[in-house]
Amino acid sequence: MRRPLLRTAVVWGALLTTVSCGTNGQGTGEDGRPPAAPAGVTAAAGSATSVHVMWNRASGKPEVTRYEVYRGATKVKEVPGSEYMVDITRLKPSTRYAFSVRARDADGRLGPPSEQVRATTPTAAAADGRAPSRPERPRGKAVGSRAAQLSWARSTDDLGVASYDVYQGTTKIHSVGGAQTATVVTGLRPGTRYSFTVRARDAADNVSPASGAVRITTPPGSGDGKGVDSGTGMAPTAFRATTHREDGAHYLDLSWTRPDVDGVITEYQIQLDRKPVTSLVWGATPPPGRATYSFYVGREAGLTQRVRIRAKLPDGTWGAFSKERTVTTGRTAQP
Template sequence: MRRTHLIAPAALAAALCLPLTGCAGDTRAAEPEPVAPRGLTAQASSATSVHVMWNKAATGDITAYEIYRGKTRVKTVSADRLMVDITGLKPESTYEFTVRAKAEGGAASPLSRPVQVTTRKHTATDDEPPTAPTRLRARASGPRAATLSWRAATDNEEVTAYDIYQRGSRIHSVDGDSTAALVTGLRPGTDYTFTVKARDAADNSSRAGEAVGLTTAGASDGTDDASADTAPTGFRVGTHADDGAHHLDLSWNPPDTGGDVSEYQIHLNGRPATTLMWGAKAPEGRAEHSFFITREAGKTYRVKLRAKLPDGNWGAFSAERTVTTG
């Protein structure tokens, strides 16, 4: 007698799904893993710095890029930045750099192919800066980039790099043979003011050339996100007394710029009061700062702060808090 074997419906469904790429009961699609960025280059800007650039990762929902010197991660930048300056290096030394992409959820790509670069020779006796670049021109290249061009500077030795500044913050560098640069990582619908300085191998910098301004185009979806997500969050203010002096105690979460935020402007009662700059590495995660405010109890202050962003602009203000000493 031939026996008939019964298969439970759930087991049958599982069996049928095995050879198939998808079944009616499983609609989840695997997120593509990020691929290693390509086109990595490293340029020795001086005896102590290197400018690293790469191409945008081709696949994956990229949230950040991590830059490695050898096996050490030295920088993390947001997904819309494709370049970074690595400083504090030794003259006439060879370094190897790689970069990898990070996706939402924490998945990481393999490291890019490595590139090696040797920093320039330090000229200790060279204390003469280059002349300033002239005839700076700028045009917006879409909502998040700008193209700059200028006339070359001269130097008694050699111009090794040009540094691009936005409202006093250096945001990009190019080789000394270049007289143009594409600046990326900007924000849609935002006013920018650029200047350029020339630099030599001894890190002598010229004075800034003439400034030029532009406004980037609006976002492609019609929104203006110039201040979106740039405000510190979770801002808290308290006070404490120490030997007859009252201090303000601040804490906050830095805005998500993809990298360290090392400079903040603190406002009291609607006016700038002080600028906070971290002397060492900016804190990861929640930041804290305390400073003297008065020797009087019962004084009330309205407090808020904002961050200096990687593009050189100030971000949006945090929520304003009110606190009374004592």
């Protein structure tokens, strides 16, 4: 059955929306084209002179062999295709930077740049030789077979914590801003035991002692290799979908409860028939309670589609999808 073209979404509440139709940016490269632009790129200041950049693995054949990271139009880093994060150092304090990532495949083809993300380095602290306190009360749990949720108590510092670094064993694997005390680590293996620690960093690059170790064993399961999308955690709950008709047009009405995470969630992605169609972005702090959203889906009655939603977590990674609902324009949604 044909899919209607999306028009400008109808917004309910204090929502700002951007509409993006088509795939999620994870191209195939199977027809001789270069790899697609990496998706899920985030950037967070690690100190007054560094920014931590992360992205999602770009799929496709031939496989991606390396990623190139750009500051503006200048390439500043290159990492192997097995790595999806890097620290950009030697930056200036109190400066706003824009970063993007490009993938290069085994045949040497360079894909287009990702969407630019921005981060501002904090003010440098003069003669600051005191490291933040050690993060206390670290906790964690497996979220599906390929992800883990970590949390810890806030560290103290005489001039403020700029970021928290997450380590797997002795290797730094993730970083979040100093205002966050929780994150989701993705890309894990099913049925595997892991040990994580957290260190706090201030604007002068002083690093705290490591927190106590959090040991997590992921449950068995194949998953799909895409992190939290494979698990059942960090998903919006009590997701409902109905339709209504107004002035001859049909609208999809959604409601859900936000994932239980530390921090504010301001962005969601909606998929119809497993394809992204709309991103919802709050321009301010989201209202409390259940979230609601309604958007135009066409004028055809009897059109059946599957709908689901996921949240962008406070650390910039995508959470798991909600339960999928089936709706038919002009009819009541499937429970």
